[in-house]
C-alpha cells in the first residue's frame with residue numbers, strides 16, 4: 001500500500017538547488033527591486049533577470065506544473081507544492097520560475113480551452129515569460145455574488161462588443177491581454193449565460209480608470225485596476241471556449257490559483273517560525289532567554305503544529321489534484337485550505353512579529369508586509385465565508401438524516417442492539433440498562 005511522505009532523491013536535489021538559488025541569487029532582487037516583478041523588464045533588470053530564468057530552465061524547473069507541450073516538465077501539483085514551499089518567501093522567485101499568479105491560472109485555461117491560434121498568440125508569449133496577463137472577473141458592485149454581474153458582451157455582425165465595469169483586475173496595468181468574463185445570455189442564470197473573452201489590453205475602449213493599491217501602498221501605484229470596458233469591439237475569435245462556458249473555465253483557473261496561494265503560504269509560515277525561533281534563542285529578559293518562557297514555548301508549539309497540519313492538507317490536496325486532474329472533484333479540500341490559509345498565516349506571522357517586540361513592528365523587519373497578506377488571502381479568490389459554505393456542503397454530501405426521532409448514535413438503542421448481538425454470551429443485562 002503506497003503511503004509515503006518522502007521526496008524522491010532526484011527531485012530533492014532539484015529542491016536543494018532551488019533553495020540555494022532563491023536565497024543566494026533571487027533574494028537580492030527582492031531587497032533592491034521590491035514590487036517591480038510585474039513590470040516589463042527595463043535595461044537595468046533584463047540583464048539580471050533573463051539569465052536567472054535561463055538557469056531555472058537549465059535546472060529543469062521552469063513552469064514545472066505544466067506539461068511538456070506547454071513548455072514545462074509536467075511534474076504536477078505535489079512537486080509544485082514542494083517547490084512553492086521554497087519560492088513562496090520571495091516576490092520575484094515565482095516569476096523567475098514561471099509559476100506566478102495570475103499568469104499560471106490564465107495559462108492553464110488558454111491551454112485547456114484555447115484554439116491553436118489563441119495559443120500561439122497569447123499562451124506562447126506568456127509561457128516564454130515575455131508578457132503578463134490579467135484576469136478580469138470581479139465587478140465593483142459584485143465580487144462574491146456573480147449573479148449581480150452586469151458586464152455584457154453582445155454580438156454585432158462578426159464582432160463582439162463588451163460594455164461594463166471590472167474591479168481588482170490584478171496586473172492589468174502591465175498586462176498584454178485580459179481574460180474578461182461577460183454575460184452573453186442574460187435570459188439564463190449567470191452560471192450558464194457568461195462567456196470568457198481574450199482581450200488585448202491596448203484594444204480601444206479598454207479604459208483603466210484607477211490602479212488600486214493594497215494597504216499602505218501609495219495612491220496610483222497599485223496593481224489592481226478598475227476598468228471601464230467602453231464599447232470594446234473584438235473579432236469573433238476572441239471568445240475563449242464556448243458561449244456560456246465562463247464558469248466552467250473559471251473553475252479550472254480559480255481552483256489551481258487557490259491551492260498555489262496556499263502552497264506559497266506554507267513558505268511564509270515556515271519563514272515566520274524560523275524568525276521566531278532564532279529570535280527567542282537570542283534574546284534574554286528577566287533572567288532567562290525568551291525561549292525558556294512558557295508563553296513563548298506555547299507560541300512555538302502552536303505555530304509548528306498549525307504549520308504541519310496546514311502543510312499536510314496542502315500536499316494532500318495537491319496529490320488529489322494530480323490523481324483526478326479535475327478541480328471539481330477536489331473542491332472540498334481546496335475550499336478547506338482556502339479557509340485555513342489566512343488564519344495560519346495571520347497567527348504564524350503575528351506570534352513571530354510580537355516576539356520581536358518593537359523591532360517586529362518596525363520597517364526593519366519583513367513582518368508588517370507579510371502580516372498584511374492575511375486579510376488579503378481571506379478575500380482574494382472569494383471570501384472565507386463562501387469557502388466555508390462549500391466545505392460544509394461537500395462534507396454534508398457524505399451524510400444522511402437519521403431514520404427516526406433519535407440520532408443513530410443514541411446510546412439506549414445502541415445498547416439494545418449490542419445486547420441482541422451478544423445475547424448468547426450475556427446472561428444478564430450489563431451496565432445501567
Ligand SMILES: Cc1cc2nc3c(=O)[nH]c(=O)nc-3n(C[C@H](O)[C@H](O)[C@H](O)COP(=O)(O)OP(=O)(O)OC[C@H]3O[C@@H](n4cnc5c(N)ncnc54)[C@H](O)[C@@H]3O)c2cc1C
Nearest residue numbers: 135136137138142143144168169170379380381382383385
Ligand atoms: C489582492 C487581490 C487581488 C485580486 N485579483 C483579482 C483579479 O485578478 N481578478 C478578479 O476578477 N478579481 C480579483 N480580486 C477580487 C476578489 O476575487 C474579490 O475581492 C472577492 O471575490 C470578494 O469580492 P468583494 O471584494 O466584492 O467582496 P464582497 O463580495 O463585497 O464581500 C465582502 C464581505 O462580505 C462577506 N460575504 C460575502 N459573501 C458572503 C456569504 N455568501 N456569506 C457570508 N458572508 C459573505 C465576507 O465577509 C466578505 O469578505 C482580487 C482581490 C484582491 C484582494
